[in-house]
Amino acid sequence: MESVLITGANRGLGLELQKSFHSGSFITFPVVRTVEAAEQLQKQFPSGCFPIVADLTSDDSIEIIKTNLSRNTDSLDIVINNAGISGSEFLIETVRTEEVNDLFNIHCLGAIRTTQACIQYLRKSDNPRVINISSRLGSLSRMASGEFKNSGFSYSYRMAKAAQNMFTICLGEELMKDNITVCAIHPGQLLTRGRSTDADTDPAIAAENIYKWIRKVDINDTGLFVQPFVQNMPW
Template sequence: MKIALITGVSSGFGLETLKALVELDYKVIAIARREERLHKLQELYGDKVHPIVLDVRDKQAVFNAIDKLPQELTNISLLVNNAGLALGLDEFDSLDIEDIETMIDTNIKGFLYIARAVLPLMRKMQNAHVINLGSIAANVPYYGGNVYCGTKAFVAQFSKALRTDLRGSNIKVTNIAPGLCKTEFSEVRFKGDVKKADGVYENTKYIQAKDIAKIITFIISLPEHININEIELMPVTQTWAGTFSEKI
């Protein structure tokens, strides 16, 4: 049985990817902050899921959790580094400083803690794969995106640099950069304001978390000699907005 580790499994991309991988006979090390949701996953999937209640921002907790994995779960061949969030949609100088730090601590530092803790185990495998969840925001700035866009630009560039570091190791690295997707993303961004979050997706046909899970299962099904460096995708109803010129 293959072993995968996924962060942010309590909802969205992480949850749907977990479901898809279980169907492919993976055992999943499932990391999330919400304990009750992890318990439900374990009740549903039994020993196919190994839950770990963890906030990826906690550096010591991340390394302790990986160090304490049962020996039979250390043969990790797939890492889906998914945990991330956006907070607020304000101009940078109006953005709450705590929200800025939370995005950086989660999307960059937590993302790196997980990769740094898990990669030494993956290097022992004959073949392995790191899949990072980025965003079109890495390349497409938008009003109020400031810090979030910057964090996803980091994910995109780090993914390329990591693949370079891992040359000769048979560890693949892929950055998946989705556009408009409906998950809990906007609810988190607007701090529980469901009406405001739903307005983001009104009159659109958005990407769903299941679509991302399908893409991940496709990527990992490819022959061992093929590495997908990056996939950028949008729903058909979304495209680029172009540049903006202020009237003076």
């Protein structure tokens, strides 16, 4: 039986990913920030689900995740770095460095912390995969083309996702020798709480596409940035 760890798994896309993988008979390790969220997940998924309460904005989360994994498994097949928050300020006069720092901390450093916590377990899998949930807004090529000019997307979110994409590239190059696949996914314009004005995709549909796509990838796919079953994304 395969296993997956999903961050930000108590709502939105993360919860839908949790549902898809649990329905696919995966052992799941949903990472959430509060005990209340963990308890709710445990009620909703009473078997094969081991919630982990950790704040990914803190280095303490590394040992917390390690400890929880050690109690329930010897290996891990998939890590999905999904946790994230949205930004708001899109004008240089109003953008706050505090907001930029907050988004970097979760989208980029949070993904680093989670991967550090899981790496020893991934190395024991036959087909280990690290999947970073990115965004079209992290594509430097698409951003530089002027496609999103005057769209009101925040400095902080675009910068954080671009940094996360660089982390994906660096990690993929390093872990190639360990046969660990590393990819980035743009899930689509999701109809979630922090939706864009052109949102058109149900998170449940996006999650199912991601689930099906992840099941098929291996080391030959490392380094991809994709919207599953729709298009390859330019970095």
